[in-house]
Amino acid sequence: xxxxxxxxxxxxxxxxxxxxxKYIWSQDHKVIAVQYSITAMAIGLVALVLSWLMRLQLGFPxxxxxxxxxxxxxxxxxxxxxxxxxxxxxxxxxxFGNYLIPLMxxxxxxxxxxxxxxxxxxxxxxxxVLVASFFVTGGPTxxxxxxxxxxxxxxxxPGYDGGIILMLVSLIIFIVAFTMGxxxxxxxxxxxxxxxxxxxxxPLSVWxxxxxxxxxxxxxxxxxxxxxxxxxxxxxxTSFFMPEIVSLGEPLAYGGGxxxxxxxxxxxxxxxxxxxxxxxxxGIVSDLLSVHARKAIFGYRMMVWALLAIGVxxxxxxxxxxxxxxxxxxxxYFFAVTTLIIAVPTAIKVYNWTLTLWKADIHLTIPMMFAIxxxxxxxxxxxxxxxxxxxxxxxxxxDTYFVVAHFHMVMGVAPILVVFGAxxxxxxxITGRMLHEGMGKVHFWVTFLxxxxxxxxxxxxxxxGVPRRYYDYEDIEFIPDSVADLNMAITIAALVVxxxxxxxxxxxxxxxxxxxxxxxxxxxxxxLEWQTPDTPPKHxxxxxxxxxxxxxxxxxSVPGAAEDYMPQNMPPxxxxxxxxxxxEEGPEEDKPxxxxxxxxxx
Amino acid sequence: xxxxxxxxxxxxxxxxxxxxxxxWFTPLASNWGTIDDALIITFVITGIVFVAxxxxxALAIFKFHHKPGRRATFEPENKxxxxxxxGLTTVGIIAMLAPGLVVWAQYINPPAEARAxxxxxxxxxxxxxxxxxxxxxxxxxxxxxxxxNPLGLDPQDPLGRDDIIIEGDDMHILLDQPVIVYxxxxxxxxxxxxxxxxxKMDLVPGMVTYFWFTPIRTGEFEILCAELCGVxxxxxxxxVIVEEAAAYQLWLADQLTFAEMMAEQEGDKND
Numbered sequence: 001x002x003x004x005x006x007x008x009x010x011x012x013x014x015x016x017x018x019x020x021x022k023y024i025w026s027q028d029h030k031v032i033a034v035q036y037s038i039t040a041m042a043i044g045l046v047a048l049v050l051s052w053l054m055r056l057q058l059g060f061p062x063x064x065x066x067x068x069x070x071x072x073x074x075x076x077x078x079x080x081x082x083x084x085x086x087x088x089x090x091x092x093x094x095x096f097g098n099y100l101i102p103l104m105x106x107x108x109x110x111x112x113x114x115x116x117x118x119x120x121x122x123x124x125x126x127x128x129v130l131v132a133s134f135f136v137t138g139g140p141t142x143x144x145x146x147x148x149x150x151x152x153x154x155x156x157x158p159g160y161d162g163g164i165i166l167m168l169v170s171l172i173i174f175i176v177a178f179t180m181g182x183x184x185x186x187x188x189x190x191x192x193x194x195x196x197x198x199x200x201x202x203p204l205s206v207w208x209x210x211x212x213x214x215x216x217x218x219x220x221x222x223x224x225x226x227x228x229x230x231x232x233x234x235x236x237x238t239s240f241f242m243p244e245i246v247s248l249g250e251p252l253a254y255g256g257g258x259x260x261x262x263x264x265x266x267x268x269x270x271x272x273x274x275x276x277x278x279x280x281x282x283g284i285v286s287d288l289l290s291v292h293a294r295k296a297i298f299g300y301r302m303m304v305w306a307l308l309a310i311g312v313x314x315x316x317x318x319x320x321x322x323x324x325x326x327x328x329x330x331x332x333y334f335f336a337v338t339t340l341i342i343a344v345p346t347a348i349k350v351y352n353w354t355l356t357l358w359k360a361d362i363h364l365t366i367p368m369m370f371a372i373x374x375x376x377x378x379x380x381x382x383x384x385x386x387x388x389x390x391x392x393x394x395x396x397x398x399d400t401y402f403v404v405a406h407f408h409m410v411m412g413v414a415p416i417l418v419v420f421g422a423x424x425x426x427x428x429x430i431t432g433r434m435l436h437e438g439m440g441k442v443h444f445w446v447t448f449l450x451x452x453x454x455x456x457x458x459x460x461x462x463x464x465g466v467p468r469r470y471y472d473y474e475d476i477e478f479i480p481d482s483v484a485d486l487n488m489a490i491t492i493a494a495l496v497v498x499x500x501x502x503x504x505x506x507x508x509x510x511x512x513x514x515x516x517x518x519x520x521x522x523x524x525x526x527x528l529e530w531q532t533p534d535t536p537p538k539h540x541x542x543x544x545x546x547x548x549x550x551x552x553x554x555x556x557s558v559p560g561a562a563e564d565y566m567p568q569n570m571p572p573x574x575x576x577x578x579x580x581x582x583x584e585e586g587p588e589e590d591k592p593x594x595x596x597x598x599x600x601x602x
Numbered sequence: 603x604x605x606x607x608x609x610x611x612x613x614x615x616x617x618x619x620x621x622x623x624x625x626w627f628t629p630l631a632s633n634w635g636t637i638d639d640a641l642i643i644t645f646v647i648t649g650i651v652f653v654a655x656x657x658x659x660a661l662a663i664f665k666f667h668h669k670p671g672r673r674a675t676f677e678p679e680n681k682x683x684x685x686x687x688x689g690l691t692t693v694g695i696i697a698m699l700a701p702g703l704v705v706w707a708q709y710i711n712p713p714a715e716a717r718a719x720x721x722x723x724x725x726x727x728x729x730x731x732x733x734x735x736x737x738x739x740x741x742x743x744x745x746x747x748x749x750x751n752p753l754g755l756d757p758q759d760p761l762g763r764d765d766i767i768i769e770g771d772d773m774h775i776l777l778d779q780p781v782i783v784y785x786x787x788x789x790x791x792x793x794x795x796x797x798x799x800x801x802k803m804d805l806v807p808g809m810v811t812y813f814w815f816t817p818i819r820t821g822e823f824e825i826l827c828a829e830l831c832g833v834x835x836x837x838x839x840x841x842v843i844v845e846e847a848a849a850y851q852l853w854l855a856d857q858l859t860f861a862e863m864m865a866e867q868e869g870d871k872n873d
Contacts, residue, residue: 148791151831326805332706380652393637469835
């Protein structure tokens with residue numbers, strides 16, 4: 001490059017030089033991604049400690065004096081809310097979405113960098129408001145993460161005075177942050193793809209994040225309005241969700257509202273939310289499997305259609321959370337059918353993951369082990385979802401530990417295993433160093449086997465009928481004593497699994513300084529983020545010349561190719577031209593991503 | 603490699619645990635064995651899928667883990683296989699869903715001979731009401747609730763005057779007699795849950811919900827609340843006693859009607 005073009009390039013990139021604008025008040029998607037991830041991990045640690053505390057109460061009831069009933073319900077509530085919203089949603093979309101979208105589609109940054117920066121700072125504000133609720137009179141809300149009224153805003157529930165107000169305000173702020181980020185992700189994917197990057201050549205990570213973000217933009221408004229309405233009910237005494245009530249002997253001024261309305265609004269958001277967390281995990285795990293198995297993801301097109309089908313269907317299954325809520329029971333037929341239909345595209349994804357392993361060249365790296373552990377955990381959690389979706393089977397199991405075990409498997413452990421796999425996978429690109437492998441292995445085995453030890457037997461507590469959200473099980477006649485033993489074992493497993501996460505965080509910091517130096521493409525992957533001129537990528541990602549895409553991201557082990565991988569920006573090779581000219585020499589390859597390259601962005 | 607072995611071991615543990623662990627269904631005491639059956643069908647189908655998928659993965663890892671010189675096969679798609687798997691999955695789904703929906707139809711349509719009683723929840727206790735001689739429950743609403751009228755019966759409704767009120771005491775029901783339980787809450791959400799009956803339903807303030815069952819063995823069963831209702835949630839208990847006709851009639855004769863209760867309270871005030 002000439003000095004002249006280099007100068008133009010530098011001027012155009014506006015690369016910040018001051019520490020403050022480079023690392024704090026940054027508009028660079030990679031920095032924002034790291035900010036999102038660190039914040040999510042920090043608040044996630046709070047959730048981890050809360051889960052320890054609640055498990056201590058369940059495993060050793062009465063031993064820890066400071067855990068009274070109020071505190072217990074507060075731990076349960078805040079743990080759930082933090083994990084679902086402030087950790088998982090923020091991590092997958094704010095963290096991975098931010099880092100991966102521009103790099104994977106071949107853009108210099110998000111299309112609205114300033115908005116992107118604001119999105120993070122507003123998210124941080126939401127987290128701070130949430131944390132503040134721990135310090136107000138009465139403490140944080142203990143209404144359960146579902147915040148069902150009337151209970152959530154009445155005396156008799158911990159944190160009904162200040163905690164619930166801050167909770168709702170924090171959620172509203174979070175949704176503002178999400179909307180700013182989400183519009184950005186969707187627009188970037190639709191408008192800023194590199195030349196040749198057609199939609200059907202995008203890595204599945206981008207597809208998963210894209211569909212999930214789109215769903216978030218449609219689903220979060222339902223939470224937003226229900227949050228505002230509940231806030232009004234609590235603060236100025238409207239009755240959106242409040243019927244006539246005699247609370248602890250006192251008649252209240254409310255009347256005419258419907259508690260069920262809140263549940264419908266909440267789950268209209270809440271069910272898609274499950275997939276808002278799951279779909280990015282689906283996408284990312286597809287890429288991890290393909291790269292580390294050195295094999296094209298099986299059934300790419302089917303995978304894309306399955307993502308879209310799940311995205312659409314997930315908006316018409318919400319009331320399967322409400323089979324015994326008192327809504328008209330005839331709805332049960334409809335929602336049971338839609339819920340079980342969604343199992344079909346989900347099953348297709350599982351088959352395609354496992355078939356990707358067949359006749360592959362499986363490198364059991366740490367990201368790969370996490371990906372395989374994800375499949376097992378997700379299959380378990382997905383299958384137990386069929387119990388709860390199958391309306392009448394839900395009746396004995398609803399509100400028991402079966403539900404707790406199911407949703408932790410499917411949307412707690414499974415996506416988090418993907419988060420870990422993804423961090424081990426992309427850490428070399430983000431930092432230029434590899435994570436320590438020994439610590440990584442310990443982290444993997446303890447997390448995978450430990451979480452299985454926690455949640456697998458927990459399903460059987462549900463078969464017994466042990467109800468969830470109970471402070472203790474003293475003198476409940478039908479519960480055998482052996483349940484207490486099992487609870488103790490689960491608690492011990494939870495403490496160990498939690499400790500392993502602290503070691504993981506230590507590894508993140510340790511490797512940053514002492515980790516082995518990584519080259520720019522340590523896993524020999526195809527997608528564009530591994531083809532950047534610098535590692536870690538610099539501001540603007542691509543240097544002077546933008547990448548051009550010639551192929552999909554899954555050209556692994558292509559017959560005739562010299563290497564077992566072909567980066568997306570590798571121009572067509574002589575052997576490919578030969579094959580195209582002589583179709584009679586081999587079976588015709590109907591490869592996705594070969595159609596209409598002109599539809600791609602520029 | 604280790605991973606392949608561990609996956610197989612996990613499958614074995616999972617299957618063995620299911621058969622030998624002490625944690626299984628609490629013995630049934632109602633007609634809803636059909637729910638247990640639907641659950642078992644779902645269990646068997648999903649169990650087979652879990653075992654098959656996990657063992658397939660273990661086998662793939664065992665056969666195709668990296669060795670020097672190995673190269674993966676390039677097979678991006680296999681339309682035929684994909685459609686076969688989709689078809690098989692659909693069959694499995696229908697096999698679970700169909701029996702589930704049949705039993706759901708029974709669950710939401712109480713038989714004509716079902717006798718009613720009402721359970722009223724409030725933080726954190728249960729009260730009950732039975733229709734009197736007229737066989738009908740009178741109107742009730744939260745706004746009528748007072749110290750003298752804890753369940754909020756409409757004092758103007760003649761149908762309610764002979765209703766039997768069971769306040770702060772055990773509920774009794776007749777063996778083998780289908781009952782429809784009407785549920786009402788005075789404050790927040792609750793859920794009427796007797797594990798042995800399998801059936802459950804939320805209580806929602808502002809509306810009346812219902813479910814039904816037929817008790818098939820005598821005994822004393824604990825009612826739990828299964829919908830988080832505040833700090834006292836885990837202490838919200840009640841007792842329902844299933845008994846034969848003779849014992850039931852004896853108990854019933856002892857109970858006060860709404861009218862009698864009002865009269866008694868009038869008397870107390872006059873004293």
